[in-house]
Amino acid sequence: MNQPEVAQSLSLDGSIGEGGGQVLRTALSLSLCLQRPFHIDNIRIGRDRPGLQPQHLAAVRAAAAISDAEVEGAGPGSTSLSFAPGPVRAGVYRFDIGTAGSTGLLLQTLLPALMLGEDESTLTLDGGTHNPRAPTFEYLNQAFLPMINRMGPQVQAELIRPGFHPEGGGRIRVHIRPAVHLWPLQIPRRGKVLTLDAQALVAKLPLEIAERELAVIQAGLAVHAGGLQAHRTEDCISTGNAVWVSVYSEHITEVFSALGEKGVPAEExxxxxxxxxxxxxxxxxPVGPWLADQLLLPMALAGQGGFRTIQPGSHTRTQIEVIAAFTGRRFQVRTADHGHVFITLE
Structure with missing residues (x-):
């Protein structure tokens, strides 16, 4: 993707689309990649706690750290921010969100610029690893990152310890070997479903919770007994439970996760x-609703690509709008059969 000849500052309205932190994170990623400054107003203006919260501030500060950016407005509760990046520097970095905020979302903010860098980088990220409404570590490792690796970079992630809401304390470590350019992704079909497996994790909780969850999954899905694994750990700060199913198909792997909640039976x-x-x-x-919006940014950096998915939700449509604002190019959403769509950039 060509960078603008003149890096004019872009003005964004943070209330567009779903109006959450995604608008800011995508803007940070594209600003780093395209070396284009931006100013954003109305950050999370419609949320119960509007403005920048700790997890969003962590993303801003981390993006600034890897690029020596000039930043204005990066304070708790701020609804406006100006960000002007310098050249992105590969290196070894550690960022602590300071809460149970999502390490996965922080990784997805920094990864696009670092995977196109001049040298290898290593990120150690502290915070939440299994969060509601955010990609879990297993989803990143088995569904998202393999798609990135297919495009040329080589990214390896390791779960050092899990972190759950509200205590957090989780840690992931990610090694990034960049690519000179990105190969386009074309994912028109899923192909044959090869196998399913399911795993459940309990942190400082009885293993029996995980076993009950896996029993329900075995009864409801075609998961053979050898594909069921229950794990228990005490090597963590927080208490929590996560369960996930990996769907391995010919052309893609998708991962679906659920988190235990206090007062909600494991079976539910x-x-x-x-x-x-x-x-x-x-x-x-092939592409589920969460992977759909997360593939758009790397596909935009590749300059072309496409995939088949279900009708796009608000996150996907928001991603399309922010990418168009930065690049001047818009993904096309074309209706296919069975109510599906092809999302393409040509």
Missing amino acids: VAQGLVDAVRAYLDEDV
Whole structure:
């Protein structure tokens, strides 16, 4: 993707689309990659706690640290921010969100620039690794990062210890070997479903919770007994439970996760996960709803690509708008059969 000849500052309205932290994170990523400064107003203006919260400030400060950026407005609760990046520097970095904020979302903010850098980088990120409404570590490692690696960079991630809300304290370590350019992704079909496996993790909780979840999954999905694994750890700060199902197909792997909640039976947590996996299998699309919006930014950096998915939600449409604002190019959403869509950049 060509950079603008003149790096004019871009003005963004943070209330567009879903109006959450995604607008800011995508803007930070594209600003680093394209070396284009931006100013954003109305950050998370419609949320119960509007403005910059610790997890968003962590993303701003980390993006600034890897690029010596000039930043104005990076304070708690701020609804406006100016960000002017310098050249991105590869290196060894450690960033602590300071709360249970998502390490996965922080990684996705920094990764695009570092995977196109001049040298290898290593990130150690502290915070939450299994968060509601954010990619879990297993999703990143098995679904998202393999797509990035298919485009040319080589990214390896390791879960050092899990971190759950509200204590956090999790840690992931990610090694990034950059690529000179990105190969376009074309994912028109899922192909044959090869196998499913399911795992459940409990941190400082009885293993029996994980075993009950896996029993529900085994009864509801075609997961053979050898594909079921229960894990328990005490090597963490927080208490929590996560369960996930990996769907391995010919052309893609998708991962679906659920988190235990206080007062919610393990069987109910697992049944919700079973329903989500069944819905994906019934749709017969390769790219699920979460991966859809997360693939758009790397595809935009590659300059072209496309995939088949279900009708896009607010996050996907928001991503399309922010990318168009920075690049002047817009993904096309074309209706396909069975209510599916092709999302393409040509």
